[in-house]
């Protein structure tokens with residue numbers, strides 16, 4: 001009985017409440033910012049933009065503070081056994097919630113491709129909709145012309161997107177090499193592989209920016225170009241945001257590994273980030289298949 | 295002078311310390327209390343909105359509420375009751391009870407726990423503030439169908455969207471915490487199949503939360519971009535479809551209604567054995583039935599959309615899958631009744647509320663079965679019959695479940711017994727008022743009275759008057775509840791550790807009131823109860 005692990009319960013902490021306030025400021029700022037920039041309500045006297053960025057800064061501040069404590073606890077050896085397992089499990093469940101978040105957008109993509117676009121073109125028992133409302137509309141994917149008449153070109157899969165696929169898959173491999181290095185206590189190889197992974201992640205992002213530019217300026221593919229553009233930018237955009245977060249977290253891991261923070265046995269943060277990175281990679285494979293390729 | 299000033303300073307710093315304690319706390323009992331207080335507060339706010347609705351519907355014609363305002367009341371009432379009352383109420387109970395019931399010192403991630411809670415007051419502040427905005431609060435019903443909420447939504451809709459995002463973050467983080475606590479911090483010897491059912495049902499509820507809250511987040515994000523950034527997810531002109539909104543919403547929505555009831559099932563499964571002084575009948579089948587309900591709940595969402603337009607095969611699929619859910623639900627009801635069979639029963643307030651729960655929830659289940667029949671639903675959909683159905687499962691279901699739990703565990707939390715006589719009065723008035731309010735809605739709905747409309751035809755007047763009178767009474771009884779709770783907190787007969795003669799479980803081994811820190815060392819399991827007449831949970 002006495003063998004059972006004693007559990008570390010942290011005492012009160014200011015970071016959660018700072019985080020709640022930060023979220024609130026961000027949310028409030030985001031809405032007023034959007035209202036200002038889209039003229040939804042009168043813009044005078046509201047400070048959406050500065051409030052929004054203050055909120056984001058507060059969130060960053062909170063994360064620094066909060067993770068700082070957790071790191072210190074871990075260095076003091078308080079994060080052992082049970083707590084480590086709790087952290088791991090919660091990261092896994094968190095990733096499941098992220099899977100479901102992307103699931104909503106993939107759901108929208110499949111719904112559009114399998115149901116709404118064919119139906120608008122008269123499939124099933126929807127001939128009247130087609131004839132009466134959108135007689136010129138044809139069922140194609142990518143949707144070059146919307147029922148309302150909006151026109152766009154499609155993004156070619158085998159150009160930048162394919163290069164990006166190679167980059168991300170490679171980065172998943174390099175992060176695994178980093179993990180192996182850590183497990184074998186190869187303190188020189190670890191930061192090298194991590195740095196390569198960060199570089200790959202960053203190049204992915206740069207290429208995605210170039211791709212977006214091409215979409216907007218040359219293809220006429222924008223958020224506003226019908227359901228094709230909507231699903232395209234929503235999926236790739238949120239994915240890109242996740243790659244950004246992942247790259248930042250990998251950079252933090254790189255800096256921490258240079259400071260000698262991890263040991264072969266105790267490196268939850270590193271593993272969490274690498275799980276996250278693999279997850280982002282898998283999402284991309286689905287994206288590449290269903291958004292770009294087929 | 296100096297002494298006086300010092301006193302003031304001391305007083306101030308005491309106040310500050312008090313505020314800091316609640317703001318910064320990482321203690322599961324404190325956080326549970328906070329959740330329950332938030333839930334209770336919003337219960338009265340959302341209840342006041344229901345009073346406005348019922349007052350307006352007392353007579354045909356437009357009396358007090360302009361149609362626009364009426365729509366806002368209906369919307370905010372629904373949103374607050376679902377996201378602000380029932381969900382935080384159950385999370386509050388989870389916070390208090392799960393560590394106590396599994397022998398854990400606290401939740402697995404105490405700081406995250408504080409974060410999950412403190413997001414909520416801000417989220418609901420944001421939501422409530424929309425009432426005072428130009429263009430009014432959201433007015434499209436708690437289901438916020440597109441295009442009512444996209445093309446035609448008031449500017450405040452965007453605050454609603456961000457509010458939903460915040461609640462979603464809170465729910466997902468809270469759910470992760472609960473799952474990890476249950477998997478990781480059980481006292482040695484408590485295997486999964488020896489966990490109290492409240493813990494089991496919460497484990498499954500938390501799983502549902504993690505699966506569907508992110509979908510809701512995705513949905514409101516698409517709304518936001520449709521409203522402001524030119525996307526066409528829910529617009530046919532761009533190749534999207536407003537019906538897609540309904541599919542995604544109900545993919546979240548149906549599991550959500552089980553999120554609102556499963557912990558209630560768990561509560562009933564704790565309370566009935568205690569007051570029947572018998573072991574729970576069919577523990578294993580209870581667990582499997584809960585799992586089956588949770589899994590099936592992902593494939594029935596179409597029953598909310600029979601009249602929206604769907605291929606016949608889809609309708610048939612959703613009809614049969616929905617009726618299939620009634621089977622595990624029936625298993626549960628059967629087991630509760632079988633637990634009481636030949637038990638030596640007593641009828642203290644928690645037991646009364648639980649009995650009300652079992653009987654009235656079952657009525658709601660039956661009306662659900664009626665609604666699940668496609669041809670019948672063509673007639674019932676969007677009438678007051680649906681309102682009757684979901685109020686039967688939610689008021690005497692979820693809300694009675696929470697109240698039963700509060701009466702059951704309040705002595706453990708406060709160290710005092712509540713006033714049994716007042717508790718019984720509360721129950722009997724509540725149970726009469728609930729039926730007065732919601733039973734007539736079955737009839738007006740079957741006769742064709744549409745829901746969410748400020749006015750109605752003359753022939754529905756009698757039913758509506760009865761409903762409104764019932765609603766007023768129901769509102770009053772909850773003030774009595776508030777009084778009872780406050781009275782119990784402030785004093786009353788001392789409660790023993792075990793509180794109830796037939797109670798079993800780890801939470802009854804700690805003194806009442808439960809000390810601030812419990813189980814710093816994992817307790818032995820099965821628990822050593824105060825006296826030897828143990829009736830173990832299951833062996």
Ligand code: HEM
Nearest residue numbers: 551554555597598620659662663665666675676680684687
């Ligand atoms: C035997 C179990 C159940 C069945 C067969 C069932 C069936 C249904 C059906 C078919 C509808 C759609 C009616 C319509 O809009 O035409 C419905 C609506 C609803 N049900 Fe149930 N239900 C069950 C249990 C529950 C439970 C346990 C809850 C919540 C605790 C619940 C909450 C709701 C709500 C809130 C609505 C209305 C949603 C809205 O349109 O605003 N139901 N139910």
Ligand SMILES: [Cu+2]
Nearest residue numbers: 548551597598
């Ligand atoms: Cu449903």
